[in-house]
Amino acid sequence: MSGRAHFYEGHSMESVTFAVRALAAFGINDLLLTNAAGGINRSLRAGDFMVLTDHINFMGTNPLRGPAIPALPRFVDLTDTYDPKLRALLLRAAKMSRLKLRPGIYLAVSGPSYETPAEIRAFTRLGVDAVGMSTVPEAIVARQCGLRVAAISCITNLAAGRTGKKLSHTEVLETAEKVKASGARLIKQFAMLYAETGAC
Numbered sequence: 001m002s003g004r005a006h007f008y009e010g011h012s013m014e015s016v017t018f019a020v021r022a023l024a025a026f027g028i029n030d031l032l033l034t035n036a037a038g039g040i041n042r043s044l045r046a047g048d049f050m051v052l053t054d055h056i057n058f059m060g061t062n063p064l065r066g067p068a069i070p071a072l073p074r075f076v077d078l079t080d081t082y083d084p085k086l087r088a089l090l091l092r093a094a095k096m097s098r099l100k101l102r103p104g105i106y107l108a109v110s111g112p113s114y115e116t117p118a119e120i121r122a123f124t125r126l127g128v129d130a131v132g133m134s135t136v137p138e139a140i141v142a143r144q145c146g147l148r149v150a151a152i153s154c155i156t157n158l159a160a161g162r163t164g165k166k167l168s169h170t171e172v173l174e175t176a177e178k179v180k181a182s183g184a185r186l187i188k189q190f191a192m193l194y195a196e197t198g199a200c
Contacts, residue, residue, distance in 0.1 A: 008111035008133055013063040017141040024145035030086060031142045032190070034183070036172055037132035037153035038115070039162065040123055041104060044130065044155045046175045049101050049186065051090050052082045052151040055136050056107040056128060063137040064144060076144045086150035089197065093190035099182055104129030106153055108136035117161030131159055154183055 001019055005011045023031065039045065068074045087103070094101035107123050109115060111133035115123070123131060130153050142149045156175040160167055 004134060004138070006111070006134055007059060007137065013061060013065070013137055016137050017063045020138045020141045020147070021145065024142070024147055028147065030083075030148045030194075031138075031150070032086070032187070033135050033138055033149065033151040034187075035106075035132045035135045035151070035153050036156040036176055037106060037130040038157050038159035038167075039130055039155040040107075040120055040159045041102075041129040042162075044102065044104075044158075046155055046157055046171075047179050048155040049094070049099060049179075049183065050104040050106070050130055050153040050155060051087055051094075051101050052106045052135075052153065053087065053103045054105045055081065055139065056105065056123075056126060057136050057140075059108050059110045059136060061110075063141050069144075072144050076140065078140065078143060081139055081143055081149060083148040083150055086148055086194075089193050090150055090152065090186075090190055093186055093193055096193075097182070097185045097189045099186055101152075101186070102129075104153070106135065106151070107131045109133055114167045115160050120159045120161050123159075130155060152183075152186070154179060 005016050007016050064076060091101055105128050107128040109131060115131060132153065135151055139149050139151060154176060156172040157167060
């Protein structure tokens with residue numbers, strides 16, 4: 001897929017997660033999600049990559065809300081939302097690509113406003129490493145459809161209050177542009193390992 005529909009753009013959760021349901025209908029078994037995120041953990045810097053180990057949904061809604069879908073579970077277990085085996089492959093791919101890939105917890109908000117310093121302090125107390133405005137709805141629906149999920153965050157900026165600077169979308173785009181080659185190298189190496197190990 002190229003890009004995604006964001007909840008903050010005014011799309012319904014049904015629209016945001018439609019692509020995942022379509023992929024599942026076509027027989028896809030494993031899903032790799034990517035996003036841009038703000039770094040909360042003090043060890044993260046702009047331009048770093050983080051592999052998700054878990055998430056917190058602060059978007060104010062759930063993509064499974066509504067009528068039950070026949071043949072799919074109504075109440076989905078999210079104990080292992082992000083597959084440990086796929087995560088291990090990503091970490092191997094990062095090592096082979098000479099990239100640092102830190103495991104961490106991602107928190108999703110609805111956006112599009114950036115978070116306040118007070119919110120970031122609260123998220124820190126919850127054990128969050130990075131914050132963004134996507135990924136969680138797709139991951140939840142993927143698990144409902146029986147897909148294994150892996151996800152990577154590109155830390156495009158430091159969260160509010162982490163620096164003395166104000167946040168800007170321009171900074172996010174500039175950082176993403178700088179590290180896109182590294183990110184592509186990581187994903188290509190992951191794809192090669194995925195094929196070699198028979199994960200597919």
